Amino acid sequence: MQWRIYYEGGATFDDSMGSAAEAPAIGVLSIRQRLDCSHHPSEWLKPEQPGASAIEMAELYWWREDEQAWFRGNLVGFLDQAMHCGAQYLKVGRAVSHAEWERTLTSVSDDPDF
DSSP, X not given: OOEEEEEGGGOEEETTTXXXXXXXXXXXXXXXXXXXXXXXXXXXXXXXXXXXXXEEOOSEEEEETTTTEEEEEOHHHHHHHHHHTOEEEEEEEOOOOHHHHHHHHHHHHTOTTO
């Protein structure tokens, strides 16, 4: 498994269930993914260990085929990447109660697949 999306209400979707394009677009609370950015020149994209996972939390998420990774940001960031880097498959974050947010963070951090 390379990535998993965590949704409002406890649902998840990962790459064993379908492609980034097939993942539901609304209600995203977090995305966890394995990153292999050893080829990337930016140090901030390189995980400390190969195969390390990253947890992303934002209002918008998008997939980039060229990086085989999820990115996060705001609408301006998405539009910039869509025009210049081929960002695809926009997913929209969701504001939820503090209790649901805490449950989700626990699920993300304790996920045995990562």
